[in-house]
Amino acid sequence: METERPAVFVLSDSLGETAELVVRAAAAQFNAGGVNIHKFGYVQSEEAIDRALSQAESKKSIVVYTLVKPELREYARTQAGLRGIPAVDVLGPVLDALATVAPSEPRFEPGLMHKIDEDYFRRVEAVEFSVKCDDGKDLLSLPFAEVVLIGVSRTSKTPVSLYLAQRGYKVANIPLVPEIPPPRELFKIPVEKIIGLTLSPEKLVKVRKERLRAMGLDENSSYADLTRILQELDYANEIFRQLGCGVIDVTDKAVEETANQVLEIIKGRSM
Numbered sequence: 001m002e003t004e005r006p007a008v009f010v011l012s013d014s015l016g017e018t019a020e021l022v023v024r025a026a027a028a029q030f031n032a033g034g035v036n037i038h039k040f041g042y043v044q045s046e047e048a049i050d051r052a053l054s055q056a057e058s059k060k061s062i063v064v065y066t067l068v069k070p071e072l073r074e075y076a077r078t079q080a081g082l083r084g085i086p087a088v089d090v091l092g093p094v095l096d097a098l099a100t101v102a103p104s105e106p107r108f109e110p111g112l113m114h115k116i117d118e119d120y121f122r123r124v125e126a127v128e129f130s131v132k133c134d135d136g137k138d139l140l141s142l143p144f145a146e147v148v149l150i151g152v153s154r155t156s157k158t159p160v161s162l163y164l165a166q167r168g169y170k171v172a173n174i175p176l177v178p179e180i181p182p183p184r185e186l187f188k189i190p191v192e193k194i195i196g197l198t199l200s201p202e203k204l205v206k207v208r209k210e211r212l213r214a215m216g217l218d219e220n221s222s223y224a225d226l227t228r229i230l231q232e233l234d235y236a237n238e239i240f241r242q243l244g245c246g247v248i249d250v251t252d253k254a255v256e257e258t259a260n261q262v263l264e265i266i267k268g269r270s271m
Contacts (some may be wrong), residue, residue, distance in 0.1 A: 006138035007061035010039045011052050011076060013110035019066045019090050042139050043067065049076050056085050063087040068095065068108050069246050086156060123168045133172035134158055142185045145172040150186070150239065151197035152232040153223075154207045156250050157256060160197070163259045178235040187243070192269040194245035198236060203251050204229050229267060 008027075010019045027035045040052040044067075049072065057065055063080050065087065067073045073092045080087035097107055132138050135158065142148065146169050148249060149157045157173035164171045172185060180195045186194070199207070208224035222228045240247050246265040250258050 004060070005034060005036045007036045007038060007056070007059045008036065009052055009056040009061055009063045010037055011043045011049065011063060011065035012039070012041055013069065013072070014041065014113070015042050015066050015111075016041045016066070018113075019064045022090055023064055042110075044072070046072070046075050046116075046264070049079060051060075053079055053085065054084055056080075057083050061085065064090060066091040068110055070108065087112070118134040119168065120123060123166060126165040126168050126170050127162065129170040130161045130172070133170075134161065136174045136183065138172075139183050139185045142172055142183075144172050145193065147171045147262060148186070148189060148194045149173040149197055149235075149262070150176055150182070150194060150245070152199075152204070152229075152236050154204060154211060154254075155197040155199050156255060157197055159255045160250075160258050160262065163255050164262065176232070176236045176239055178232060180238055182239055191243055191245050192266060194243055195265060196240040196243075196245050196247040197250050197258070198233060198235065198240075198247060199249065201229050201233060204233070224231075 008023050010016045010023060012019055020037060020039060023035065038055065038061075040048065040051075043049060043052065052065065053076075061074070063085050065073070065076050067076060067089075068091060070092075073089055077087055077089060099106055129141065129144070133141050135247060145162060147161075149161055149171065150173070151157055153175055157175070161171040161173045174183065176182060205224055205226055208229070209219040211220060212219040212224055248258060248261050248265070248270065253261075
């Protein structure tokens with residue numbers, strides 16, 4: 001005859017994943033075939049605790065809970081004791097111990113770990129988007145960009161894009177070249193999203209020559225020629241004017257300084 005598995009009632013003020021993982025890790029140490037886990041998520045009131053304990057009371061069970069609010073932890077402990085149900089507070093002892101050494105007080109706010117996870121995955125998604133939409137690639141995704149950077153070559157479009165992406169913003173960037181008309185898609189997105197980046201001609205000559213040297217190419221090519229650069233900058237300024245977009249001169253600006261200015265302009269225009 002098969003022995004009935006013990007029941008474990010997991011109570012959490014969030015999803016209950018932490019307590020469930022602890023229970024499964026503990027259950028793995030037994031040869032009785034595991035446990036039946038009954039999970040109660042988003043438990044944020046005494047009434048919710050009572051409902052879970054009423055079900056646990058009718059079975060051979062224990063209660064395992066991760067509740068960040070001290071008053072709910074105490075209520076769960078007391079009520080489980082009154083009903084004769086073994087109860088384990090997974091989070092409370094760790095919170096109490098950390099409170100003795102941490103420089104700030106605990107916030108006692110449920111679900112914070114999942115908010116952190118959401119922020120992380122949002123940043124990952126933004127980086128993937130910005131890599132995919134770098135240098136004018138994947139124009140079909142342009143409408144989904146939160147920021148669109150445009151400018152001639154070597155005006156920090158890619159570094160600024162990736163810096164903003166690491167902060168969670170989906171960024172596309174498009175190079176402006178006199179011989180190639182800007183993509184039609186650029187004129188279909190809200191101008192509030194678009195920022196033009198420019199650089200002083202002298203600085204651009206220097207930056208491009210350094211780039212050519214790093215690639216083992218002739219630094220006297222037209223790519224770093226002042227006359228050619230002035231032509232490109234004039235063309236870019238004309239596109240900026242047609243679009244009516246914000247413009248940032250990145251000369252002698254750090255990437256993070258430019259990125260912050262991009263956000264200031266976009267937030268100011270969207271208000």
